Amino acid sequence: MHPILASGRRQALYLASWALIGLLLAVAWSAASSRVALPSALAVVVPPCLLYGFVCLSAWHVCRAAPLEARSVLRVLATHAGAGVVAALAWMLAWEGWVRALVGSAVFDAGVLDDYRARLPVVPPAGVMLFWLSSMLHYLLIAFEASRRAEARELGLEVAAREAELRALRAQIDPHFLFNSLQSISALTSSDPAGARRMCLLLADFFRSSVRLGARERILLEQEIELARAYLDIEKVRFGSRLSSEVLLEPGCGTCLIPPLTLQPLVENAVRHGIHSLVDGGVVEVTARCDAEGVCLSVRNPVDVEAVARAGAGVGLDNVKRRLASAFGSGTETRWRREAGSFRVDIRFPREDGVRERAG
Amino acid sequence: MTEQRGRRIRAVVVDDEALSRALILEYLAAHPDVEVVGECANGFEAVRAITELGPDLLFLDVQMPKLDGFEVLELVGGNIDVIFVTAYDSYALRAFEVHAVDYLLKPFGAERFGAALDEARGRLARAEQVPVAQVAASARPRGGHRERILIRAGAKVEVIPVGRIDYVLARDDYVGVMVGGRELLKQQTLADLEGQLDPERFVRIHRSAILNLDRLARLELATRQSYVAVLKDGTELAVSRAGYARLNELL
Structure with a gap:
């Protein structure tokens, strides 16, 4: 699409510029020659100028046929020289036609005609110059459009890449959690049918909320804590007395916002790498605190002192770190350390407050 | 059925x-x-x-x-x-x-x-x-090196993180794993164990010995041709010519 015709605003600006050129030429002409009054000069000059404006729009095709980056300079100049001469000749013909049409009208007397004839030789070089000016304008517009397109493409790519990263980072519930839970239900159906049913309901509740909340960008901290509690309740069925938990949400922090399922992988790790590796299990401690600026979450679990730290345990934590960084930018912190017999993860991110949904 | x-x-x-x-x-x-x-x-x-x-x-x-x-x-x-x-x-x-x-x-x-x-x-x-x-x-994870070795004596099992091994000696059908002055016997060949350990940390210094590099204090010339490895605890182990070449490559 032609860069000027494509936009009404540009068309208006372009025509206004040509009208201005016509106006200036007319003023200059009437000032230079005593025989030509300004109204006559305007009547003679402005219409051919506007017409030439349209002719010069064709410079776009010339610019496209001779792109600056692809052709040699000489060929570009030759192309424009040719096109400029043709356009200028056409312009001169247009002047002639217009002047003939004006002969005999009120604004056009013999004096004006003589002066016009005297000055006619100026028209072709001026036409060539104006055409080249238009060429330059078109090259500028083409470059401008190209850079805008590239920018948009880059932006689009950036958005796509970011979305892909977020998708990859979106915490997911470990499917083995489901398989193990189903195994527990299967075992309970004969020995403790009521327990099996309770487990089914716990699982259903957990998955319903994790799907519902997981689709959002941010959820309330109290919702995230509730998810962690539900998860631990299910794992308690599986691990029996080996797993107990202490979940603490400091008063006043419930409405802080958190990307959904941020705490979840930490609690999952605590059970999988901590409790699961211990014969007697232990306590998973989850603590959520906040102050005016930030929110602090910590998850602590016992670990087997003798176990060699397994490679790969840090991958889940790196994911949490990257997710927080992409959700909050800077100002987030993820730290973990292993001390004698325990493993502790602390995360900190800026505080933003949300509102509770109305229960309905 | x-x-x-x-x-x-x-x-x-x-x-x-x-x-x-x-x-x-x-x-x-x-x-x-x-x-x-x-x-x-x-x-x-x-x-x-x-x-x-x-x-x-x-x-x-x-x-x-x-x-x-x-x-x-x-x-x-x-x-x-x-x-x-x-x-x-x-x-x-x-x-x-x-x-x-x-x-x-x-x-x-x-x-x-x-x-x-x-x-x-x-x-x-x-x-x-x-x-x-x-x-x-x-039993070893594919492609990786062992992080711990397991030794069974009767029904009793010892789990030894590889970092705690000082050196390992060949003992007929067994290997003698030296850990803090104790020798634990494991039914395995030295070559087999050598293949399971990280070659950056454990070096076969002799036909009959693998050394944990961390334990090495210095190398001493024993005769004109042969070296001994002196460990940090003073233990001396014979180093073969091939073993010396391997050590040189790593140090």
């Missing part, structure tokens, strides 16, 4: 989750030819039970406290049929490398369980045995 043979199949159930063990026992109740002689909740218990009870069949979880299922198998050797029971399908390949009878993915039903049991009956009837070395070799 196969005909009941003269001898009942003696089975041990190993799973750290009580519910999962209970389910296996429940399924087994329908198979009177199988007698459960032991139930274990972790790797150490499993090694002890298998050593002391000598069962024919093992229901074995993979992820457990203390030792994982593969480590248990490495320690008890190969003359036992194993049905793996796990929620993870990622161990299946390794399971079949140790000639597992079957690989049950949790949750599984009674029919699938019965099919695995039929397969085990068939194998027991044919008295097939699994080569020990193969079991030991595949």
